[in-house]
Amino acid sequence: MEVRVQNIRKEFGRFPALDDVSLDIRSGELIALLGPSGSGKTTLLRLIAGLESPTDGTIFFGADDASKKSVQQRNIGFVFQHYALFRHMTVLDNVSFGLKVRPSSRRPPAAEIRRRATDLLELVQLSGLEKRYPAQLSGGQRQRVALARAMAVEPNVLLLDEPFGALDAQVRKELRKWLREIHDRTGHTTVFVTHDQEEALELADRVVVMSKGAIEQVGTPDDIYDHPVSPFVYGFIGQSNCINVTLSSGEIWFEDRPIGLRAANEPDGAATLYFRPHDIELIDGCGGCLAGLVTASRRVAGTRHLEIDLGRAHPPVEIELPPERASSTDHTRVAFRPTKWKLFRKEGDIAAAQPVEEPASQLARTGT
Amino acid sequence: MAFRSSTRWRFRQPSVIPGFGLALGVTLTWLTLIVLIPLSGLIWRSSGLGWSSFMALVLDERTVNALTISFGTAFIAAVVNLFFGVILAWVLVRYRFPGKRVIDAMVDLPFALPTAVAGIALTALYAPNGWIGSFLEPLGIKIAFTPAGIVVALVFVGLPFVVRTVQPVMEEIDKEVEEAAATLGANRYQTISRVLLPGLLPAGLTGFALAFARGVGEYGSVIFIAGNLPYVSEIAPLLIIIRLEEFNYPAATAIATVMLFLSFIMLLVINSIQAWSRRRYSNGA
Numbered sequence: 245m246e247v248r249v250q251n252i253r254k255e256f257g258r259f260p261a262l263d264d265v266s267l268d269i270r271s272g273e274l275i276a277l278l279g280p281s282g283s284g285k286t287t288l289l290r291l292i293a294g295l296e297s298p299t300d301g302t303i304f305f306g307a308d309d310a311s312k313k314s315v316q317q318r319n320i321g322f323v324f325q326h327y328a329l330f331r332h333m334t335v336l337d338n339v340s341f342g343l344k345v346r347p348s349s350r351r352p353p354a355a356e357i358r359r360r361a362t363d364l365l366e367l368v369q370l371s372g373l374e375k376r377y378p379a380q381l382s383g384g385q386r387q388r389v390a391l392a393r394a395m396a397v398e399p400n401v402l403l404l405d406e407p408f409g410a411l412d413a414q415v416r417k418e419l420r421k422w423l424r425e426i427h428d429r430t431g432h433t434t435v436f437v438t439h440d441q442e443e444a445l446e447l448a449d450r451v452v453v454m455s456k457g458a459i460e461q462v463g464t465p466d467d468i469y470d471h472p473v474s475p476f477v478y479g480f481i482g483q484s485n486c487i488n489v490t491l492s493s494g495e496i497w498f499e500d501r502p503i504g505l506r507a508a509n510e511p512d513g514a515a516t517l518y519f520r521p522h523d524i525e526l527i528d529g530c531g532g533c534l535a536g537l538v539t540a541s542r543r544v545a546g547t548r549h550l551e552i553d554l555g556r557a558h559p560p561v562e563i564e565l566p567p568e569r570a571s572s573t574d575h576t577r578v579a580f581r582p583t584k585w586k587l588f589r590k591e592g593d594i595a596a597a598q599p600v601e602e603p604a605s606q607l608a609r610t611g612t
Numbered sequence: 613m614a615f616r617s618s619t620r621w622r623f624r625q626p627s628v629i630p631g632f633g634l635a636l637g638v639t640l641t642w643l644t645l646i647v648l649i650p651l652s653g654l655i656w657r658s659s660g661l662g663w664s665s666f667m668a669l670v671l672d673e674r675t676v677n678a679l680t681i682s683f684g685t686a687f688i689a690a691v692v693n694l695f696f697g698v699i700l701a702w703v704l705v706r707y708r709f710p711g712k713r714v715i716d717a718m719v720d721l722p723f724a725l726p727t728a729v730a731g732i733a734l735t736a737l738y739a740p741n742g743w744i745g746s747f748l749e750p751l752g753i754k755i756a757f758t759p760a761g762i763v764v765a766l767v768f769v770g771l772p773f774v775v776r777t778v779q780p781v782m783e784e785i786d787k788e789v790e791e792a793a794a795t796l797g798a799n800r801y802q803t804i805s806r807v808l809l810p811g812l813l814p815a816g817l818t819g820f821a822l823a824f825a826r827g828v829g830e831y832g833s834v835i836f837i838a839g840n841l842p843y844v845s846e847i848a849p850l851l852i853i854i855r856l857e858e859f860n861y862p863a864a865t866a867i868a869t870v871m872l873f874l875s876f877i878m879l880l881v882i883n884s885i886q887a888w889s890r891r892r893y894s895n896g897a
C-alpha cells in the first residue's frame with residue numbers, strides 16, 4: 245500500500261524530534277531510512293505505525309487518513325530492534341498470534357492459521373523450530389521469527405527498525421540478501437531503519453537520508469551516492485574530502501593557486517569543495533592542481549588509500565588509487581585533481597547559496 | 613524443550629562461579645539447624661504416638677474442621693491477594709499519580725505491624741457495631757467472628773507477598789512487547805490476557821505460595837476477628853495452643869505434624885509449577 249507522510253512534526257516535550265517531514269512511499273517498494281543516531285528514524289517509523297501520534301501533520305495509507313486509525317486498525321507489520329518476541333509462546337504461537345487475535349468474523353480456521361504460520365516459518369528458513377521458545381534461539385533466528393510474525397498478518401506496510409542492528413557482520417550480510425529476496429517474492433511495501441549506509445545502499449530501492457529530525461535527501465542509492473544534495477549527505481554517505489577554497493572570477497583557488505577547476509557562474513568568495521577519494525586523477529606536472537606529500541598509505545582490499553598533507557593549516561585528504569598506480573608515488577609528492585566534485589557555500593560566504601556541480605566533461609577543458 | 617531432554621540430569625551443572633561445594637555445605641548446615649532439627653523433633657514426638665492413635669487424633673472432628681478452616685481460608689485469601697495484588701502492583705508500576713510513594717510504602721505495613729494490632733483493628737472495623745460492620749449488618753453480612761473474618765485478616769497479612777514478588781517482574785516488562793501485540797492487532801484485553809499475564813505467572817505463583825503459607829500459619833491477627841467458635845471459626849494454630857494449654861501434647865503435635873505435611877505438599881506442588889513455567893521462558897528475548 246502507498247503511504248504518504250505529509251508535513252509531519254513530532255515534539256517530545258518542547259524538543260522537535262521531527263520537523264516538517266514529508267515523504268511518499270510507493271506501493272511495493274523497499275525504502276530505507278538512513279541517518280545518524282538521534283536523527284528521528286525510529287520516531288518516523290513509529291508515527292507511521294501509529295505507536296506515536298504526530299504533533300502536527302497527516303499520514304495517509306492509500307487514500308485514507310491514518311491519523312483516525314488506531315495501531316490495531318492500521319494493519320502494519322512492525323519488527324522491533326530487539327525483536328520483542330512473546331517469550332512464553334513457542335515460535336509457532338508467536339507467528340500465529342496476529343491471526344489468532346482477530347475477531348472471529350475475520351479469523352481463519354485453526355488449521356488454516358497453522359498452515360500459514362508453518363509456511364511463513366519455511367519462508368524464513370526456520371522449519372523444524374516451531375516448538376522452540378524464543379530463549380532457545382540464536383539472535384538471527386529470533387530476528388527471523390519476528391519478521392515472520394509481522395508478515396503473518398499480511399500487513400499493508402512492513403516496518404523494520406534496525407532489523408539487523410544486533411547481529412554480527414556475517415549474519416547481517418546473509419539476512420540482508422535474504423530480506424531482499426523475501427521482499428521481491430512477497431512484494432510488501434517495506435520501510436526499514438538503519439544507520440548502516442552500506443546496508444541501505446545495497447538493499448533499498450530508495451534511500452531517505454535523515455539528519456536532526458529532517459529529511460536531507462530522498463533518492464535511489466545511485467542518486468544519493470553520486471549526487472548528494474547537501475554537505476551532510478556528502479559527508480555521511482561514503483568517504484569524502486572537503487577543503488576550503490575561494491572562488492575568483494569562476495576559477496577555484498586553493499590557498500594561493502588555482503586548482504584547475506572552474507565554476508563558471510559562481511560569484512566570488514569562499515566555498516567548500518567536496519570530492520570522493522576515488523573521484524580523482526593524478527597529474528604529471530602541476531599546472532593547476534592539488535598537491536601535497538603522502539603521509540600515510542594503506543592497502544584496503546583492491547585499492548590503496550593515500551593520505552595527503554596539503555599544508556599545515558588543512559586536515560589531510562584521502563585519495564584512492566589502483567595499487568599499481570599508487571606504488572609509483574609512494575612517499576613522494578603527488579599532484580591530483582578531483583574529477584567529480586561539488587561546491588557548497590554557507591550563508592555567510594556569498595548571498596547565493598545554491599550548490600554548483602560541474603560535469604566531468606567540462607573539467608577536461610579547464611584541466612592541465 | 614529439545615535441549616532439556618538431550619542433557620542427562622546431573623548432580624551439579626557446570627558453572628563459571630566457583631564454590632559450589634562450600635555453598636551447598638553452608639546451605640545444608642543452616643537449613644538443618646534452623647528448619648530441620650526443630651521440625652524433626654516434632655515428627656519424632658508424634659511418631660511416638662503410634663499410627664492408630666495418631667490417626668484418631670487427626671481425624672477428630674474438631675481437628676478436621678480446624679484444618680479445613682485454616683487451609684480453606686488461607687487458600688481463598690491467597691487467591692484474593694493474587695488478584696488484587698497483581699492489580700495493585702500494576703497500578704504502582706504503570707501509573708504516576710500523587711501519593712504513589714505513600715501507597716507504595718503502605719503495601720509493606722502488614723509486614724511491620726504486630727499482627728495482634730492488625731487483628732484488633734480489623735475486628736473493631738468489621739464488628740457489627742464497627743465502621744464497616746455497621747454498614748454490612750443491615751445487609752445480613754457478617755464478617756467478624758465468622759470464617760469470612762479470617763479471610764479478611766489473612767488478605768491483610770498476605771497482601772505484600774504478592775505485590776512485592778510481582779512488582780519487579782512487571783517493571784521489567786518490555787514496553788515493546790505490548791506494542792508488538794498492538795501492531796499485530798491485539799486489543800488491550802487480549803494483550804493483557806495473552807501476553808502480559810502469562811509472563812507474570814511464575815512470579816504470581818511465588819507470591820501466591822508465600823501468601824498462602826503465611827495464611828496457614830497466621831495466628832495473631834486471626835484469633836481476634838475469628839470468634840474462635842469450635843467447628844466454625846477455629847483455626848488449627850489456635851487449636852494447637854488450646855491442646856497445649858490442656859497439656860494434651862500428643863494432640864498438639866499430631867495437628868502440627870499434619871499442618872506441616874500438608875503445607876509442605878502444597879508448597880512443593882506450587883513451586884514445581886512455578887519452576888516449570890520459569891524454565892520454559894526464562895532469560896529469553
Ligand SMILES: Nc1ncnc2c1ncn2[C@@H]1O[C@H](COP(=O)(O)OP(=O)(O)OP(=O)(O)O)[C@@H](O)[C@H]1O
Pocket residue numbers: 256257260261279280281282283284285286287288439
Ligand atoms: N519517548 C521519547 N521521549 C523523549 N524524547 C524522545 C523520545 N523518543 C525519541 N526521543 C528523541 O527524539 C530524537 C529522535 O529519536 P529517534 O529514536 O527517532 O532516533 P533514531 O534516529 O532512531 O536514533 P537511533 O539510530 O539511535 O535509534 C532523539 O533526540 C531522542 O532523544
Ligand SMILES: [Mg+2]
Pocket residue numbers: 285286287
Ligand atoms: Mg532508533
